[in-house]
Amino acid sequence: MALNKKEQQRYKRHLMLPQVDETGQEKIKNSRVLVVGAGGLGCPVAMQLCCAGVGTIGLVDFDVVDVSNLQRQLLYTEADVGKSKVQTARQRLKAMNSEVNIICIEDKLDRTNATEIFEKFDIIVDATDNFDARYVISDTCVKLGKPHVYGAIYEFYGQVAVLGGEGPCLRCLQPQPPKKDEIVEAKDVGVFGAIPGVIGSLQACEVLKIIIGAGKTLKGRMIFIDMLNMTFDEVEIPKYPKCISCGKGEN
Amino acid sequence: MMLNDLPYPDWHEGLTIQGVIEHMNYTWPKLVTKVNGQLVWPEDYGNVVLQENDDLKIHHLLAGG
Numbered sequence: 001m002a003l004n005k006k007e008q009q010r011y012k013r014h015l016m017l018p019q020v021d022e023t024g025q026e027k028i029k030n031s032r033v034l035v036v037g038a039g040g041l042g043c044p045v046a047m048q049l050c051c052a053g054v055g056t057i058g059l060v061d062f063d064v065v066d067v068s069n070l071q072r073q074l075l076y077t078e079a080d081v082g083k084s085k086v087q088t089a090r091q092r093l094k095a096m097n098s099e100v101n102i103i104c105i106e107d108k109l110d111r112t113n114a115t116e117i118f119e120k121f122d123i124i125v126d127a128t129d130n131f132d133a134r135y136v137i138s139d140t141c142v143k144l145g146k147p148h149v150y151g152a153i154y155e156f157y158g159q160v161a162v163l164g165g166e167g168p169c170l171r172c173l174q175p176q177p178p179k180k181d182e183i184v185e186a187k188d189v190g191v192f193g194a195i196p197g198v199i200g201s202l203q204a205c206e207v208l209k210i211i212i213g214a215g216k217t218l219k220g221r222m223i224f225i226d227m228l229n230m231t232f233d234e235v236e237i238p239k240y241p242k243c244i245s246c247g248k249g250e251n
Numbered sequence: 252m253m254l255n256d257l258p259y260p261d262w263h264e265g266l267t268i269q270g271v272i273e274h275m276n277y278t279w280p281k282l283v284t285k286v287n288g289q290l291v292w293p294e295d296y297g298n299v300v301l302q303e304n305d306d307l308k309i310h311h312l313l314a315g316g
Binding site (some may be wrong): 037039040041042126127128129130131134151152153154157158159173174175177178179182183186189191196222224231233235236237238240 | 283312
């Protein structure tokens with residue numbers, strides 16, 4: 001669908017970029033992006049995609065807003081404590097850009113519902129807070145051939161990668177998730193408030209680059225950011241031949 | 252040998268990535284390691300012998316959001 005006059009005005013600063021222009025903005029408008037998790041990472045991802053004019057944004061989260069979320073989860077206010085995250089997020093996002101279609105999926109993502117949910121979207125953004133969900137997302141993205149835009153945070157640290165599709169996938173980095181007794185729950189660790197905003201914005205940037213086909217994405221690469229010392233590192237992720245998801249390994 | 256941009260004082264002949272992980276007492280359940288810029292798969296941590304001039308990076312694989 002082509003851009004109307006109002007949209008040409010709204011996205012003027014995008015249209016000035018040769019990497020985006022009207023063709024790219026139309027692609028953004030016609031895209032469908034799923035954001036799994038409406039917390040620290042999910043909020044900035046959804047806000048950036050909404051502002052950029054992504055036509056349909058899906059939000060998956062079963063949680064309600066807690067007062068301890070307000071230190072970093074940018075879509076929520078004090079008045080939202082106790083309310084559904086995805087419904088509240090939808091209201092805020094519609095206020096930012098009424099033309100964007102927001103689909104709320106108020107459910108916990110698992111292996112029984114992931115395929116059905118993912119099928120309706122072009123790109124999957126991983127803004128979850130646990131390894132179990134991340135492996136479900138990775139395996140489902142490989143199965144459906146969809147890009148998996150990975151973002152994760154802890155204390156002052158963050159990571160971003162583009163996985164999925166034909167691989168490499170999360171299992172190429174680590175074949176199995178950690179055992180339950182090896183994990184500290186997300187709610188029990190500290191997060192510096194500005195960190196999810198940085199990592200979520202990088203995830204949104206990768207999503208938009210994938211949609212318009214611009215530049216070099218993080219496909220098959222992971223970047224590591226230490227925001228306490230402001231240092232950056234990156235690694236290329238080759239496909240793991242024995243990967244049980246995207247390789248020839250046996251599950 | 253360098254570990255995460257700092258000299259690693261306990262390098263010795265035959266030292267492996269697994270040896271460094273144990274010596275440094277890394278307890279994080281999932282790591283991402285690279286030697287001289289190349290990713291090393293977890294199954295090779297015990298096989299990759301580090302040379303005196305190698306550059307080893309060990310990152311935690313994060314899952315928080």
